[in-house]
Amino acid sequence: MSAAVQTVWAELCVASLADAGVTELVVSPGSRSTPLVAAAAALPGLTLYPVIDERAAGFFALGRARAGGAPVAVVCTSGTAPAHYLPAVIEAAMSGVPLVVVSADRPPELHGAGAAQTIDQTRLFGGFVRRFEELGPADGSPLALRALRRKLGQAVAAARGPAPGPVHVNVALREPLEPAPPGPPLRAAAEASRQLRRVAVAPARAHPSGFRTTAHRPGGRARGRRPPRRILATRRPTASCRARPRRRLRPGDRRAPAGALLARGPAASSASRRGLGVAAVDRFALAAAALAPDQRPT
16 A cells, blocks of 8 residues: 555545535644645635643543534544543433544554554444444445445445434554555546445434433533434334224123124133134134123023
8 A cells, every 4th residue: 555545545534524524623743643634724615623631632522513413523543542432432322412622543563563553443332332433444446446435435324314413433554654646547546446336424313202411510410312212113103004992891882893703701601611613713703792681601
């Protein structure tokens, strides 16, 4: 892999986030995230906020997303740096705030080898994120570029709703980390993947359930939005599939309603004592129900 391929990979990553509706990016500087930060700085229309401390950056992005209602992304280096986002991620998960965490990572060959600032960042935030995407190392093939764009679009869509919340995107980056100008074929492949299908940008719709949940706030009353419950069926049954209400037989009824089956009671017990089959028991019960109470068999 060349530095030019990684440069195009990082540029397409940031551009896909912007096309999906991310307009603000909070950056905590670090060496491993250099390709992502350089690509974000060169992209017009994307506002960058440098915040050195990752914990403070997470809550700053959380506040921006809560105030604007649109997903805000945070970018940091590898190792323990993304772990400092955990408090903000939990708050975003409980409050239903769209937050996109983009963490740079070491390539696979450096994992388990004692490399500095290298930990297993796979599903670092557990069940507190709505979606986790592992992008893997940079790849300049057209199929890989299209997959990169698709994964980022799906991640931002999961952050927007219908149950808004945080998502985590992990990006493995190799050295050299400095940007390098790509050749015309590689640049054309990246532009083709970006123009192939634009990520649809739509505001998150309110869930029809309208439920709200609580998120702990020190020194204040708990409030906030809860992720909506899963609805198993949203369509009302049609007239043809609705079950007709059963009519109970009352003493003195001369005729049983059509389709009624009486498998219990004295009539069914009397028939079963006579050794009749199941079908015969049903017919016997219907016949007995049509009789007057004083004429029914015992």
